[in-house]
Amino acid sequence: MSRLVSPADVIASSADTVTAAIGGRKPRIAIVLGSGLGPLADRIESAVRVPYGDIPGFHVPTVQGHQGELVVGTLAGVHVIAQSGRFHMYEGHSAGDAVLPIRVFAALGVETLIVTNAAGGIRQSFRPGTLMLISDHLNLTGRNPLEGPVLEGETRFPDMSVPYDAGLRATARAVAAERGITLDEGTYAALLGPTYETPAEVRMLERLGADAVGMSTVPEVIVARARSMRCLGISTITNAAAGTSSALLSHADVMDVARDVGAQLADLVSGVISAMTPSS
Numbered sequence: 697m698s699r700l701v702s703p704a705d706v707i708a709s710s711a712d713t714v715t716a717a718i719g720g721r722k723p724r725i726a727i728v729l730g731s732g733l734g735p736l737a738d739r740i741e742s743a744v745r746v747p748y749g750d751i752p753g754f755h756v757p758t759v760q761g762h763q764g765e766l767v768v769g770t771l772a773g774v775h776v777i778a779q780s781g782r783f784h785m786y787e788g789h790s791a792g793d794a795v796l797p798i799r800v801f802a803a804l805g806v807e808t809l810i811v812t813n814a815a816g817g818i819r820q821s822f823r824p825g826t827l828m829l830i831s832d833h834l835n836l837t838g839r840n841p842l843e844g845p846v847l848e849g850e851t852r853f854p855d856m857s858v859p860y861d862a863g864l865r866a867t868a869r870a871v872a873a874e875r876g877i878t879l880d881e882g883t884y885a886a887l888l889g890p891t892y893e894t895p896a897e898v899r900m901l902e903r904l905g906a907d908a909v910g911m912s913t914v915p916e917v918i919v920a921r922a923r924s925m926r927c928l929g930i931s932t933i934t935n936a937a938a939g940t941s942s943a944l945l946s947h948a949d950v951m952d953v954a955r956d957v958g959a960q961l962a963d964l965v966s967g968v969i970s971a972m973t974p975s976s
């Protein structure tokens with residue numbers, strides 16, 4: 697991206713491109729799909745797919761399991777936009793580039809963000825396949841997407857006392873109980889990656905109060921909150937974090953587990969969307 701083009705211009709031209717591609721659709725909810733969770737996008741009805749290659753400022757994902765397209769249509773009767781493929785900072789993207797899609801969603805009028813991810817389980821009771829509602833997070837990436845000039849629609853020092861909306865969390869708990877889906881709840885720590893953690897790092901994270909660890913989500917939620925979007929975050933615990941079991945970690949295993957629970961996660965997310973009222 698040329699330095700002569702301002703971030704605001706990139707956001708505006710990306711939003712214009714997406715608007716033109718999706719016709720009159722007005723998504724209310726954006727869903728960010730984590731590793732292996734792409735199948736949720738297949739449940740979107742009357743879908744229009746916009747490949748990242750067509751959107752100014754969007755990068756083609758380099759990580760296996762990340763698609764690289766926006767999918768716009770209806771889920772549980774509600775207009776949604778799904779981001780299938782993230783820009784991770786460990787791929788070399790700046791924090792600002794990593795959150796471009798979120799700023800574009802805000803420009804399109806999206807008011808609610810649902811973020812999903814694959815994460816390592818730190819809490820002892822978490823088994824691979826556990827779904828964890830994110831109640832709070834630790835930004836340990838060493839980066840912040842709001843660094844630099846304040847963009848229009850954002851403030852210099854956004855409040856982060858309620859990063860994950862209490863009403864949406866209550867809805868998620870109720871939907872999970874109703875559908876017989878086990879849903880734990882805890883704090884997600886984001887590290888830069890791309891290495892998985894060492895056992896000593898995992899012990900540190902546990903002492904800091906983290907229940908799960910991953911390499912995404914937090915920059916997205918920071919920008920979403922700066923733009924007053926309500927956020928709901930759900931982690932799929934794909935593995936025991938390093939050193940908490942004898943298993944070594946691999947991306948292939950992470951994706952297998954994420955895929956295995958993908959249908960349950962999709963049920964939960966679509967249940968939440970159908971149960972949401974404008975203020976819940």
Ligand code: HPA
Pocket residue numbers: 814815816817892893909910911934935936937938945950
């Ligand atoms: N650590 C960091 N990120 C992850 C992990 C992990 O153990 N599992 C899936 N994403």
